[in-house]
Amino acid sequence: MTYMTETPEYVDEHARFAFDVFAKACTSRTTLEHLTGRWGILAMAALWHGPLRFNALRRRVEGVSEKMLAQTLQALERDGFVHREAQPSIPPRVDYSLTPMGRQTAGKLVDLIEFVESQMPEVTAAQARHDQAKVRV
Amino acid sequence: MTYMTETPEYVDEHARFAFDVFAKACTSRTTLEHLTGRWGILAMAALWHGPLRFNALRRRVEGVSEKMLAQTLQALERDGFVHREAQPSIPPRVDYSLTPMGRQTAGKLVDLIEFVESQMPEVTAAQARHDQAKVRV
DNA sequence: AGATTGCACATACTTTTTGAAAGTGCAAGC
DNA sequence: GCTTGCACTTTCAAAAAGTATGTGCAATCT
Known part of the structure; x- marks a missing residue:
């Protein structure tokens, strides 16, 4: 066979x-x-509502470290989803916004996020069922 | 609550x-x-077209290790997106498929993937521009 | 007939990634 | 004049991911 x-x-x-x-x-x-990725999707979704400065973005995306946010934004900028505009003032002012392609993409990401959030009651129920079945030995 | x-x-x-x-x-x-996550989205998208056995899924999602695929599927199963059906035969046969909620979700993920793939020429161009501007000697 | 391969994982160990913390240089507010 | 905020970078510890191997049995290859 x-x-x-x-x-x-x-x-x-x-x-x-x-x-x-x-x-x-x-x-x-x-x-x-x-x-x-963990921070990319949140950064894109945060920028969906409009431009944000580095630290504002950091406050919006709870839990992200400065290092990871910088790294994430650099990758998204290089890929052409995010636009970075720095003003050579002191203290520095850097605005992040979405490019046209970025805006389209972020729209889909926001849609996905909202869908997932809407499904959370069902997810929570599934988790409870799963854990019940396992622990009941 | x-x-x-x-x-x-x-x-x-x-x-x-x-x-x-x-x-x-x-x-x-x-x-x-x-x-x-790195493997979750690919596993979901792979299952969107129909059920797959563990090793078939592993071959489809190029580069995933057995450990990470198992871990990923366990999380998705617990969350109620994936259904696992094991037959106690020898050798074992385990089929993975999407739940109704999983199918809806996977649809959005597949849509996102296809959109990103379609934007790749523009992404590649943006990367080239970015690297040019930076590395300009 | 004995060795190899495939199945669906689990586990120990190594490498990569991430996160936390501190440094930078300056200016505005307390 | 001392802290705070700005937008990061760098250093070092912790967490996650990747690699390799083990499991038990049957079908296939040599």
Whole structure:
């Protein structure tokens, strides 16, 4: 008997095109990680409502360290989602905003976030059921 | 019955019973991370097209280790996005599929992925511009 | 027939990433 | 005149992720 009855594996119709996040070394995976990573998605969503200065963004995205916020914004800027505008004043003033592409992307991210938040009661219920079933040994 | 694991005093009246990913201790942030984390989003997107066995999923999501895939699927299962069905055969056969809530969520994730892939030419151009401006000797 | 491969994980150990803390240089407010 | 805020960078400890190996059995290869 073969190991057979193998569930037919899906073949991505877009695989023949240049970018595929399922491919290990594809640059699109890196960009996706910048956008959906722990801090990237929150920074993008925060900027969705309008430009913010570095420390304002830091206060909005609770829990992010200065180091990680700087790193995250640098990656998003390089990818063309975020625009950085620094005024050479003292103290420094740096405004972060979304580019047109960034705004489109952030819209989808905000939509995702709001959907997830709306599903949280069901998620919480599922977690409770899961933990009940496990602990009941 | 509080939805948030901790309800600090600075939570305002309107947000008290809502989930907010910007809040450090909100459970919705953890769930969002399960979904949009490095492997979570790829696993969800892979399952969007139909059920897959553990090792098939592992082959589809290039680069994921067994440890991380198992960990990721366990979190997604606990959150109620993924359904795990194990057959007590030898060798073992375990099918992973999306729950109704998981399917809705995966739809949004797939949409996001496809959008990001479609924007990659612009991203690549932005990166080139950025690097040019910086490395300009 | 004995060795190898595949299955779905778990566990010990190593490497990478992240986070926390302090440094920078200056100016406005207490 | 001393603290605070600005937008970061750098250093070092902690956490997360990645690597390698173990498990038990059956089907396939040599």
